[in-house]
Amino acid sequence: MSKITAAITAVGAYLPDFVLSNKVLETMVDTNDEWITTRTGIKERRILKKEGAGTSYLAIKAAENLMERKQVDPKEIDLVIVATATPDLMVASTAVYVASEIGATNAFAYDLQAACSSFLYGMSTAAAYIESGRYKKVLLIGADKMSSIIDYTDRTTCIIFGDGAGAALFEPNTEGLGLQDEYLRSDGAGREFLKIEAGGSILPANEDTVKNGQHFVHQDGRTVFKFAVSNMADVAEKIMKRNNLNHEDVSWLVPHQANLRIIDATANRMSLPEEKVLKNIHRYGNTTSATLPLLLSDFESQFKKGDNLIFAAFGGGFTWGSVYLKWAYNS
Numbered sequence: 008m009s010k011i012t013a014a015i016t017a018v019g020a021y022l023p024d025f026v027l028s029n030k031v032l033e034t035m036v037d038t039n040d041e042w043i044t045t046r047t048g049i050k051e052r053r054i055l056k057k058e059g060a061g062t063s064y065l066a067i068k069a070a071e072n073l074m075e076r077k078q079v080d081p082k083e084i085d086l087v088i089v090a091t092a093t094p095d096l097m098v099a100s101t102a103v104y105v106a107s108e109i110g111a112t113n114a115f116a117y118d119l120q121a122a123c124s125s126f127l128y129g130m131s132t133a134a135a136y137i138e139s140g141r142y143k144k145v146l147l148i149g150a151d152k153m154s155s156i157i158d159y160t161d162r163t164t165c166i167i168f169g170d171g172a173g174a175a176l177f178e179p180n181t182e183g184l185g186l187q188d189e190y191l192r193s194d195g196a197g198r199e200f201l202k203i204e205a206g207g208s209i210l211p212a213n214e215d216t217v218k219n220g221q222h223f224v225h226q227d228g229r230t231v232f233k234f235a236v237s238n239m240a241d242v243a244e245k246i247m248k249r250n251n252l253n254h255e256d257v258s259w260l261v262p263h264q265a266n267l268r269i270i271d272a273t274a275n276r277m278s279l280p281e282e283k284v285l286k287n288i289h290r291y292g293n294t295t296s297a298t299l300p301l302l303l304s305d306f307e308s309q310f311k312k313g314d315n316l317i318f319a320a321f322g323g324g325f326t327w328g329s330v331y332l333k334w335a336y337n338s
Contacts, residue, residue: 013134013145014185014335017176019073020304021065022291023055027169036162043166048267052169052292054154061095065172066105066150069300073146073174074109081110085142088133089118090125090149090296092323093156105148114146122201122322123263125149125296126173127191130318130330133177134186145177149296156203158223167265168224169292173300184313184335190246190328197234197325201226226323235269235321240276242329243319247277250331254278258314258334259306263321264288264298273319295322310334 028051029040043049055065066089074081087109089102102116121128126149133145150172159165177185205221206212216222239262247257260279262270267288274284285302294301299318310316314334321327 009181011138011140011179011181012183012185012187013137013177014180015175015303015332016178016335017073017077017079018300018303018307019069019071019076019174020172020301021068021072022171022301023053023057023065025054025056026051027054029166032166035159036165038162038166047167048286048288049166049292050289053171055152055170061155062089062091062093062150062152063095063101063104063108065152065170065297066091066101066148066174067108069148069150069172069174070105070109070146073176077176079144079176082113084111084114084144084146086133086136086145087111087114087116088129088145088147089116090121090129090147091118091151092120092122092125092295093151093153094118094120111146121326122324123265123293123295123298124320124322124326124328126299127318127320127328127330128326130186130332131189131191137177137179143179146174147177148172148174149298149300151295151297153293153295156222156224158220161223163228164224164226167293169294171291171294171297171301173297173304175300175303180335184333186330186332188246188250188331190242190249192238192242192328193324193326195324197323200230201323232266232269234325235265236272238325238327239263239269239319239321240273242327243273243317244276246317246329246331252315252331256315257283257317259310259316260284261299261302261316261318263319264291264302265293265321269321277317308338310338312337
């Protein structure tokens with residue numbers, strides 16, 4: 008019997024209509040287009056303005072886009088995982104609601120939270136379910152409404168983040184395609200440098216925490232940047248060496264879209280030319296859990312069956328890692 012691997016067989020995406028450009032941000036905080044572009048590579052980001060709509064709205068739209076593109080029957084889906092740092096509600100799982108809304112009535116569902124590494128960790132989780140032989144279709148969605156936790160008077164964070172969602176369907180493969188290897192890491196010492204202070208069990212919401220803006224994302228940008236540059240590049244290089252891959256063997260680098268300088272540093276460590284490095288940060292900013300699947304959706308038409316893809320991400324906590332995957336189909 009051939010070994011079962013977990014392959015991505017379809018992708019989908021959704022981005023809100025409203026575009027928050029650098030020019031608009033210039034009217035909101037003390038910044039300018041040149042400063043933002045030089046330091047981050049971001050030109051614009053999408054913001055979900057629909058009243059009463061949260062992360063589940065983005066996730067549902069991305070799942071529907073995938074199912075339409077692939078003609079997937081939602082009743083055949085066994086599991087729905089929503090990778091997110093911005094769930095709709097505390098306690099009640101966003102993924103459970105998403106599964107019900109898309110008609111995945113035979114699936115179980117749950118959320119996975121590892122900040123910007125959430126989708127990467129989710130790839131490992133989805134693959135494990137497929138490789139077990141018990142499940143045939145696992146829908147992994149990366150979705151975040153970052154605008155819900157951003158202080159738009161804080162120029163260190165509001166220039167970076169945007170809203171969006173992407174989805175990938177994992178199915179069994181017996182041709183040796185799909186997820187080949189992973190190298191996932193974490194370090195709890197990092198939680199002081201990128202966090203939301205209030206609203207959790209340590210510091211529940213109260214009048215003072217709201218007045219003090221403690222429900223917004225705060226980060227020590229310099230420290231986070233330093234750790235992200237070294238660790239994303241390190242894991243990408245390690246997974247190449249472990250699988251005897253050189254820069255010519257790698258078809259595409261699929262990097263988390265946090266900062267253009269971090270992406271370029273990772274590519275340089277891998278000795279990859281720019282044309283093999285996927286980027287859409289200039290259009291969407293950092294959509295956190297959605298960056299990797301949005302890249303897959305945007306560049307799907309360029310992938311060929313058997314292509315070697317190296318994924319790399321870094322997130323708060325700290326969490327980071329790399330995944331080596333062989334693409335399973337021609338678009």
